Amino acid sequence: MAEKEMVLPRWEELPSIDLHLDQLLELTNGYLAPITGDKITKTMMHNYFKAEVIVAPDKKSYHQIHLAGAIIVGLLKGIFTLDELKTALQSILNARYPQAGYNRFVDMFNHEAHNDAFKQSKLDGEDLGAMSPMTIIQYDALEALLFWLSARRRLHEITTKEES
Structure with a gap:
């Protein structure tokens, strides 16, 4: 597809x-x-x-x-x-x-x-070809989570500044 x-x-x-x-x-x-x-x-x-x-x-x-x-x-x-x-x-x-x-x-x-x-995931020092698809998915999910947490933290900082 x-x-x-x-x-x-x-x-x-x-x-x-x-x-x-x-x-x-x-x-x-x-x-x-x-x-x-x-x-x-x-x-x-x-x-x-x-x-x-x-x-x-x-x-x-x-x-x-x-x-x-x-x-x-x-x-x-x-x-x-x-x-x-x-x-x-x-x-x-x-x-x-x-x-x-x-x-x-x-x-x-x-x-x-x-x-x-x-x-494509970028795992430092790791060979993607040697990793299982599930390991790569886990890495991608963790990256998404960390970016989500970062976005929420930054948005909270903006909101806090506007309320001050």
């Missing part, structure tokens, strides 16, 4: 027309499916609006900011709590320059997703 390319669209590639929720979800899930295999549902979106993770729509009309928010939340929802998602998204989609924040996030994602180091 061929591996699907993991690429996120930049802000200027997002539709600039008003969207209905069904269209927003179809686009969001189209971008996320090759990456996470997960989908965002209407109920999830309504919960994100209610929790103010994603800015609420204007008269059921959705724009680029909503699509950008849904894409980012779709990627980060398995990593952060709702409160952490809200903080992260507010930081990424800075109210003054949401396009720049979103493009920075997308550029980092696209770069790392295509980086050869991402596609």
Whole structure:
């Protein structure tokens, strides 16, 4: 089975027309499916609006900011709590320059997703060919855990600074 390319669209590639929720979800899930295999549902979106993770729509009309928010939340929802998602998204989609924040996030994602180091584990001093697939999976899982802990710690530091 061929591996699907993991690429996120930049802000200027997002539709600039008003969207209905069904269209927003179809686009969001189209971008996320090759990456996470997960989908965002209407109920999830309504919960994100209610929790103010994603800015609420204007008269059921959705724009680029909503699509950008849904894409980012779709990627980060398995990593952060709702409160952490809200903080992260507010930081990424800075109210003054949401396009720049979103493009920075997308550029980092696209770069790392295509980086050869991402596609293959790097175990110092170890021969991957001599390791069992389960050992490599364990290593990858530990790396993911450590990156997750680092991201949560940094997000907490941002939140603490803003509250001071």
